[in-house]
Amino acid sequence: MKLTMNLAARSYDIILKRGCLANLYQFTDLTHRKVFVLTDSGVPARYAQAVADQCAQGTVYTVPQGEGSKSLKTYGAVLGAMLAFGLGRRDLLVAVGGGVVGDLGGFCAASYMRGIDFINCPTTTLSQIDSSIGGKTGLDLGDTKNIIGAFWQPRAVLIDPDTLATLPRRQFVNGLAEAVKAGLIADPALFELLEAGGADAEIETVIYRSLLVKKKIVEADERESGPRKALNFGHTIGHGIEAVKGVRGRRTNGLYHGECVALGMLPMIEDRKLQKRTRAVLRKLGLPVRTGVDKQKVLAQMQHDKKGGGSTITVIRVPGLGCWRADTVPMDALPALLGLDTGKE
Ligand SMILES: NC(=O)c1ccc[n+]([C@@H]2O[C@H](COP(=O)([O-])OP(=O)(O)OC[C@H]3O[C@@H](n4cnc5c(N)ncnc54)[C@H](O)[C@@H]3O)[C@@H](O)[C@H]2O)c1
Ligand SMILES: [Zn+2]
Incomplete structure (x- = not known):
């Protein structure tokens, strides 16, 4: 192909x-x-x-x-x-x-x-x-x-x-989080393929369809001044989690990038049913759905990491399967936004 x-x-x-x-x-x-x-x-x-x-x-x-x-x-x-x-x-x-x-x-x-x-x-x-x-x-x-x-x-x-x-199995699964992302923001058929358990047998289709989503977005906005932001779906919170609990330097027992993105996507899905379906897909793939990480730490990290400062942050939300919306929210809305599991369960 x-x-x-x-x-x-x-x-x-x-x-x-x-x-x-x-x-x-x-x-x-x-x-x-x-x-x-x-x-x-x-x-x-x-x-x-x-x-x-x-x-x-x-x-x-x-x-x-x-x-x-x-x-x-x-x-x-x-x-x-x-x-x-x-x-x-x-x-x-x-x-x-x-x-x-x-x-x-x-x-x-x-x-x-x-x-x-x-x-x-x-x-x-x-x-x-x-x-x-x-x-x-x-x-x-x-x-x-x-x-x-x-x-x-x-x-x-x-x-x-x-x-x-x-590739070790956990690394293989890690990358699939980006395919779930592509499906959620722009390709319902890809999401449904993953939902149906097709990730292993149809890995080439999964790669192809994910690349197609990214290609179209990059072509429309090479330098991320507009629609390319959609690819950050799951990444705003995901990066916060990654900073606190991700594999980094000598910390080799942490979460991988895709695992953090998986966790970062869930709170950004507005449709409850779709959120539930996504949780099931992540579970089926072997991706985490709960972090157990202290959300205060994630919050502090997100505030610290905000490149260039500023009092607002742009987050990508998925209102329904295959569509997305960029919302600019004040930094002090972040705690409510996080909605992360704190390990209490
Ligand atoms: N440029 C971008 O647009 C973009 C997007 C997403 C992520 N990233 C970056 O990608 C990095 C993560 O990439 P990754 O998940 O591929 O991690 P990685 O490159 O660290 O690879 C994971 C591990 O797998 C090993 N490995 C690689 N190929 C293998 C194979 N075929 N068989 C066995 N082992 C193999 C590597 O040696 C490594 O230990 C992060 O730094 C992240 O910031 C960049
Ligand atoms: Zn990513």
Whole structure:
């Protein structure tokens, strides 16, 4: 399957095909330029090697796995390795891994020599469903996520669902939260497919339909000045939960991004019946529906995290299946908004 992200001069193809990683050479020039393949230590090495093997002059660079690699330290190390490899303005960086490698690799490509070509080969459900398209790249600064970054569209995105075979089950399920999100805001059929238990057997359809939702939204608003905000559904509260209880730095036993988004979506669904259905879908997938996290802490984190300050916050609500609305609410309305389970039950 192929999708095209239509962004004028920055348009690119998104290839979704089993085994496509071994055929990257069909989609880009790997012969007449140097290729820097970035991966992390948790991604089976054979995926990055499969890309490097197709290059006339390729090298693989591996960063430590985990969110900690979206740091200035790792960023500096990668840029240093790119320079040492002699990568030039017309050369290519290929990211092979999950959202961490994609975000880091994309930002390295965006900033090295004021921007070089970038190809994303996502290998987690989260990155195949969501993060690999759209052009957001970035790093964290200490505990503040994605505060450094650039919009840098890839030249192509190659999604090989075969790579998901090695992904731990919890990571696989984690990414499906973004598919639930896509279904809720814009694709009732996708939501119903997940509701019917089709996530495993029909993973390619789930990825395809989720990407289609995101593609249309990004095409309408590449830089998030309007409708792209819809993709933040579940993320306002989700990021608050992630800051308090998410996997971060040395905290390796926390919640994953998709798990936090799952929890962040529930209070933002206005229709009671749909909320109940979503809860059932999340449960069926193996995603959490209760955090047990202290909502005061989440609240404090959301207030602290509000990038750029300001007395209001924009939240995305889903009034019914397949539609959404952006509401700007005062910061002091946040406690009521949270509606999070406090572990009392
Ligand atoms: N740019 C965007 O638009 C965007 C959107 C959503 C999330 N993100 C970012 O994505 C990141 C999370 O991405 P993620 O969930 O993919 O996490 P991740 O990149 O950390 O990958 C999860 C783990 O799986 C391992 N892994 C990756 N592929 C594997 C495979 N095929 N088999 C076995 N193990 C594999 C990795 O080594 C890692 O340990 C966060 O930093 C988040 O901020 C970015
Ligand atoms: Zn997300």
